[in-house]
Amino acid sequence: xxxxSQHPSWxxxxxxxxxxxxxxxxxxxxxxxxWYRQFPKQSLMLMxxxxxxxxxxxxxxxxxxxxxxxxxxxxxxTLTVTSAHPxxxxxxxxxxxxxxxxxxxxxxxxxxxxGPGTRLLVL
Amino acid sequence: GQNIDQxxxxxxxxxxxxxxxxxxxxxxxxxxxxxxxxAGEAPTFLSYNVLDGLEEKGRFSSFLSRSKxxxxxxxxxxxxxxxxxxxxxxxxxxxxxIWGAGTxxxxxx
Numbered sequence: 001x002x003x004x005s006q007h008p009s010w011x012x013x014x015x016x017x018x019x020x021x022x023x024x025x026x027x028x029x030x031x032x033x034x035w036y037r038q039f040p041k042q043s044l045m046l047m048x049x050x051x052x053x054x055x056x057x058x059x060x061x062x063x064x065x066x067x068x069x070x071x072x073x074x075x076x077x078t079l080t081v082t083s084a085h086p087x088x089x090x091x092x093x094x095x096x097x098x099x100x101x102x103x104x105x106x107x108x109x110x111x112x113x114x115g116p117g118t119r120l121l122v123l
Numbered sequence: 124g125q126n127i128d129q130x131x132x133x134x135x136x137x138x139x140x141x142x143x144x145x146x147x148x149x150x151x152x153x154x155x156x157x158x159x160x161x162a163g164e165a166p167t168f169l170s171y172n173v174l175d176g177l178e179e180k181g182r183f184s185s186f187l188s189r190s191k192x193x194x195x196x197x198x199x200x201x202x203x204x205x206x207x208x209x210x211x212x213x214x215x216x217x218x219x220x221i222w223g224a225g226t227x228x229x230x231x232x
Binding site for chain 1: 160168171212217218220221
């Protein structure tokens with residue numbers, strides 16, 4: 001099946017530094033990717049929708065100047081946490097949308113594939 | 124390699140019970156998650172199992188057998204709003220999530 005990877009898996013950084021997280025669709029092209037944040041045993045919180053070739057769409061309450069998203073190609077989206085603070089420590093998960101045409105559905109269908117997540121610890 | 128398997132689609136009747144199975148193979152194990160995802164929405168956390176056995180939360184229960192690499196999500200008294208995709212995800216020794224492809228549950232009246 002389709003695979004989505006994230007890099008790095010773990011990152012520990014000092015407060016005030018910036019951290020870049022990559023999300024790649026390994027065997028398909030994704031015009032749309034999502035970035036989520038997850039706190040322990042809680043639902044995934046959608047941060048933003050990353051669209052290839054255009055600006056990301058941020059959810060209410062998410063600072064776009066702090067969480068910079070760049071969808072540079074059809075297989076890569078990056079999330080940069082700028083001037084990281086301890087409260088930014090979290091588990092960040094991306095997902096990519098695979099669009100296709102299925103005979104079963106009789107039309108276009110989208111499937112969302114999730115990455116393994118990146119654990120960020122800001123000291 | 125690491126792998127998660129769950130059925131692609133299941134159909135059930137309103138008011139009935141349905142069991143969604145998930146088998147996993149991971150490098151190490153730090154628990155198994157179940158999420159519910161409605162179309163166009165973010166996944167909602169349902170359960171987390173790290174010890175063997177059944178955990179019940181209202182109409183939803185989740186079971187884990189670590190020795191068999193197996194889990195199931197049991198939904199009782201099905202309601203139409205339970206129509207959604209159900210995602211199984213296992214956490215490996217590096218605390219990375221290995222995701223299943225999701226089971227699309229269709230509830231019929």
